[in-house]
Amino acid sequence: MAEVIEKTEQRIVDEGLDKGADKLTGDQIARVIKAVLENETGARLKVYVDTCVHCGLCSDACHIYLSQNRNPKFSPAGKVKRTMGEILKKKGRVSPEFIRDAAEVAYTECNLCKRCVQYCPFGIDVAYILLIVRRICHKLGVTPLYIQDTAHSHSVTMNQMWIKEDEWIDTLQWQEEDAREEMPNLRIPLEKEGADVMYSVIAPEPKFQPNLIYYTAILMNTAGINWTMPATPGWDNSDMAMFTGDNEIMGRIKRAQFDAAARLKVKKIVMGECGHAFRSVYDVGNRWLGWKMPPIPIVHAIEFYYDLLKAGKIKIREKYKKSVTLHDPCNVVRGAGLHEKARYVINEICENFIEMHPNREHNYCCNAGGGVINCGPPFKNKRVKSNSVKAKQIRDTGAEILITPCHNCHSGMEDIISYYNVNMHTKFIIDILYEVMEKPGD
Amino acid sequence: MPGRKNWDWETGEKLVTDINGVKGSYNWIEEPYASPDGEKIASIVNLDVDKFGVCVNGGLWENTFDKIWHLRYSPDSRLTAIVSEMEEWSIAVDGNAWDNKFSYVWNTMFSDGGLNIAAAFQQDGEYGIVVNDVPWENLFKNMNCMCLSPYGPYSSAAVQVADFGEGEIFKFQEGAYTIALNGIPWDTRFVNVWNCAFSSDGAIVAAEVRLDLYTYTIAVNGVPWNNTFACVWQPVIHPMSGKVIAPVRVSGKWSIAEDGDIIWDSRFLQVWQQLISPDGNKLAAIVSPTYGKWTLAVDGAWWNTQFGDMLTDAVFSPDSSRLAAVGKTDGKFTIIVDDSPWDSKFDMAWKPVFSPDSRNVAAKVEKDGKYFIVINGKQIHKNCDDAWEPVFSPDSQKILVKTIEDGKYYRRIISLSEIK
Numbered sequence: 001m002a003e004v005i006e007k008t009e010q011r012i013v014d015e016g017l018d019k020g021a022d023k024l025t026g027d028q029i030a031r032v033i034k035a036v037l038e039n040e041t042g043a044r045l046k047v048y049v050d051t052c053v054h055c056g057l058c059s060d061a062c063h064i065y066l067s068q069n070r071n072p073k074f075s076p077a078g079k080v081k082r083t084m085g086e087i088l089k090k091k092g093r094v095s096p097e098f099i100r101d102a103a104e105v106a107y108t109e110c111n112l113c114k115r116c117v118q119y120c121p122f123g124i125d126v127a128y129i130l131l132i133v134r135r136i137c138h139k140l141g142v143t144p145l146y147i148q149d150t151a152h153s154h155s156v157t158m159n160q161m162w163i164k165e166d167e168w169i170d171t172l173q174w175q176e177e178d179a180r181e182e183m184p185n186l187r188i189p190l191e192k193e194g195a196d197v198m199y200s201v202i203a204p205e206p207k208f209q210p211n212l213i214y215y216t217a218i219l220m221n222t223a224g225i226n227w228t229m230p231a232t233p234g235w236d237n238s239d240m241a242m243f244t245g246d247n248e249i250m251g252r253i254k255r256a257q258f259d260a261a262a263r264l265k266v267k268k269i270v271m272g273e274c275g276h277a278f279r280s281v282y283d284v285g286n287r288w289l290g291w292k293m294p295p296i297p298i299v300h301a302i303e304f305y306y307d308l309l310k311a312g313k314i315k316i317r318e319k320y321k322k323s324v325t326l327h328d329p330c331n332v333v334r335g336a337g338l339h340e341k342a343r344y345v346i347n348e349i350c351e352n353f354i355e356m357h358p359n360r361e362h363n364y365c366c367n368a369g370g371g372v373i374n375c376g377p378p379f380k381n382k383r384v385k386s387n388s389v390k391a392k393q394i395r396d397t398g399a400e401i402l403i404t405p406c407h408n409c410h411s412g413m414e415d416i417i418s419y420y421n422v423n424m425h426t427k428f429i430i431d432i433l434y435e436v437m438e439k440p441g442d
Numbered sequence: 443m444p445g446r447k448n449w450d451w452e453t454g455e456k457l458v459t460d461i462n463g464v465k466g467s468y469n470w471i472e473e474p475y476a477s478p479d480g481e482k483i484a485s486i487v488n489l490d491v492d493k494f495g496v497c498v499n500g501g502l503w504e505n506t507f508d509k510i511w512h513l514r515y516s517p518d519s520r521l522t523a524i525v526s527e528m529e530e531w532s533i534a535v536d537g538n539a540w541d542n543k544f545s546y547v548w549n550t551m552f553s554d555g556g557l558n559i560a561a562a563f564q565q566d567g568e569y570g571i572v573v574n575d576v577p578w579e580n581l582f583k584n585m586n587c588m589c590l591s592p593y594g595p596y597s598s599a600a601v602q603v604a605d606f607g608e609g610e611i612f613k614f615q616e617g618a619y620t621i622a623l624n625g626i627p628w629d630t631r632f633v634n635v636w637n638c639a640f641s642s643d644g645a646i647v648a649a650e651v652r653l654d655l656y657t658y659t660i661a662v663n664g665v666p667w668n669n670t671f672a673c674v675w676q677p678v679i680h681p682m683s684g685k686v687i688a689p690v691r692v693s694g695k696w697s698i699a700e701d702g703d704i705i706w707d708s709r710f711l712q713v714w715q716q717l718i719s720p721d722g723n724k725l726a727a728i729v730s731p732t733y734g735k736w737t738l739a740v741d742g743a744w745w746n747t748q749f750g751d752m753l754t755d756a757v758f759s760p761d762s763s764r765l766a767a768v769g770k771t772d773g774k775f776t777i778i779v780d781d782s783p784w785d786s787k788f789d790m791a792w793k794p795v796f797s798p799d800s801r802n803v804a805a806k807v808e809k810d811g812k813y814f815i816v817i818n819g820k821q822i823h824k825n826c827d828d829a830w831e832p833v834f835s836p837d838s839q840k841i842l843v844k845t846i847e848d849g850k851y852y853r854r855i856i857s858l859s860e861i862k
Contacts (some may be wrong), residue, residue: 014608015611016611019612022732039693040694041692138655141655144607145611146609148611149608149609149610149611152611152614155634155652156584156586156602156619156634157584157634158586164564164569164584165547165548165549165562165585165586166546166548166562166564166569168547169548170546173509184469185469185488186468186474187470189472189473190511190512191512192473194790194808231512231548231549232549232587246655248656248658248672248673250689251673252636252673262752262754265790267789267790267794289712289738290711290712290730290733290734291734291751291752292733292734292750293734293751295751295752295770296752297773393799
């Protein structure tokens with residue numbers, strides 16, 4: 001069966017991968033691989049590679065493997081074998097065509113979700129190995145076009161959607177004005193030095209979902225939070241450079257965020273419902289810069305809502321009636337253990353919460369994370385077909401609403417719901433919280 | 443600060459404004475800003491739907507606007523704001539909008555003495571900088587990293603000078619960005635251009651550039667250094683020699699380069715926010731000698747005291763002999779001076795301020811929601827609802843403390859002899 005699937009697969013055309021690989025020479029490939037392996041890896045990679053006994057226990061952890069008819073090439077170990085395994089075996093003497101295919105594996109067939117790490121008897125972190133492959137591909141200029149364009153946007157604007165500085169501020173002021181229709185004295189305070197909280201979002205919010213900023217403004221004003229948003233670059237916490245392997249740009253955009261927060265003298269950064277951005281500011285980007293932990297505490301929206309509800313700063317007028325289930329985002333659940341707080345929040349605001357199975361840290365990835373959805377339309381069919389297991393998992397809940405407190409999960413799940421005709425709608429927590437919370441004047 | 447010697451250094455306590463007294467006059471009052479000399483306090487106030495004003499010492503600006511944001515005092519105590527009328531934006535200075543109006547205005551900038559006021563603007567989808575109400579003649583498709591020279595009216599920004607469409611990644615990588623100086627772009631194009639530095643006379647402009655996706659260096663007046671690096675940070679320009687100094691990353695570690703050559707033997711996990719002493723003889727920077735630890739290094743030699751969370755806001759004393767910064771460990775801030783941290787810990791601390799004679803260091807700090815001023819580690823005056831960064835008198839004998847207490851704004855002159 002697996003062979004049949006392989007034979008019928010169409011080669012995906014992607015200018016970033018194809019044209020990038022066309023420019024390569026064997027010597028260049030060998031030189032870059034040698035430089036990355038010698039200068040940027042060490043015992044960790046060696047231990048992982050030397051330790052794997054090919055037991056296959058990681059396989060069933062991978063949603064792509066399960067959704068691709070258990071084709072071994074899509075197992076975590078299989079993906080390592082097809083990429084880093086060959087690179088090491090051939091001591092970097094691999095062809096441009098190989099690099100092109102390795103890039104497709106690393107960027108579009110692994111979400112770096114780290115579910116498999118939990119099932120490996122030795123704790124081998126396949127995500128780390130595939131990030132090294134991505135780093136090599138970045139250094140060779142072989143990256144999918146859409147995500148590379150996003151990395152370019154980060155490099156110029158410090159946000160992922162080419163949003164110009166005035167457009168950002170104008171959007172906040174527009175949302176503030178709209179929200180004053182509902183709450184006349186509402187403010188989205190810009191550049192307020194000494195506020196307790198700097199609120200940061202990812203660029204799709206001002207670009208496509210400004211209502212989320214509106215809802216948050218209502219929440220902040222209702223709860224009486226002393227907050228601000230920066231009117232300078234550093235407002236976008238997203239980070240596709242982390243996923244292309246462009247660590248230098250990753251560091252630059254993370255520095256922009258922490259510099260903005262430090263300049264504004266805030267005590268913490270509260271971020272919207274995004275998973276990969278949390279990973280970038282809480283784990284990867286900050287550490288590349290030399291901070292063991294974020295220099296200014298990062299609070300994910302789940303935790304922020306939890307704190308507000310626990311403290312009674314937000315009260316619920318009437319719980320949400322429709323049945324809901326929760327998709328645990330990898331980066332804030334396996335990455336930060338926010339799953340119980342998410343459940344507390346959801347039970348506080350919803351009447352009928354139905355668990356999906358598996359859940360919490362064992363939840364299946366949405367197959368959008370890790371930059372996979374950001375590789376764009378060329379890979380969309382492959383992406384949704386590679387997560388039939390997720391479609392079954394959410395359909396089995398019978399819930400009407402799927403809560404996904406992560407932007408990439410949200411978009412990815414919408415694609416899956418549409419492709420597999422699951423009778424369900426996605427929402428962020430803030431969509432529901434805004435709807436059910438008590439507001440001044442209620 | 444300009445004109446500091448002409449400020450009132452004699453009146454001990456002055457109740458400038460009872461803010462509570464004006465609260466009922468407006469729908470809301472936004473956060474207040476005190477003038478550098480402490481004589482004025484101002485806030486944006488809402489008068490009606492789409493009608494905003496600025497309240498200074500209890501009195502309103504004569505002009506009102508549809509929208510107002512980013513109220514700030516210039517260093518010479520002029521009050522500026524970004525204002526909108528009939529969907530056009532401008533800068534208002536002491537209540538009067540500039541003649542030039544734009545589709546949007548943001549990022550107000552001041553030269554060191556406050557003589558020059560500038561801002562970024564967008565007009566019909568193109569971008570430039572307006573300085574003292576004079577806009578750039580050339581406009582650009584996009585603009586970032588705006589900069590105003592320390593003394594002169596020179597302005598610069600990273601600008602886009604070539605077209606590329608959505609998803610044209612290879613065209614982007616050919617280079618579409620450069621620096622525009624007073625609206626005139628450099629001839630050289632780069633993949634990326636970031637933060638600038640000006641020499642004090644405005645003759646030298648240096649910026650971080652990326653030559654391709656992997657090669658970073660500093661460009662000086664449009665010419666890249668001969669040496670390239672894995673990464674760089676914003677340069678500074680030596681005020682006497684004109685040499686350009688920037689943190690650079692080589693083989694996974696950071697150091698300092700001058701005109702392209704590495705000048706520190708030390709290597710760190712991070713180096714940034716380098717600063718040159720006023721006499722030009724010392725170079726300091728915030729560094730990370732070991733992973734997760736932060737301190738200051740002077741001429742490559744780092745301090746013993748290290749902070750686990752972060753270090754920021756470094757400043758040399760006027761006589762160049764001393765160095766101070768804000769450090770944070772385990773979530774608590776303090777001030778470190780000459781490798782000795784103060785004993786007291788705070789929830790927040792602002793950039794330390796040296797007295798003109800370099801003997802005393804003061805800082806605004808916050809603890810448990812209350813603000814106060816600390817000199818040499820010792821709190822002066824009481825806890826307040828708000829406070830501004832302190833200013834020493836020109837003779838270093840007194841300090842100006844600006845506070846809000848129980849809804850009243852006070853300006854106080856405290857003699858240092860009283861504190862001791």
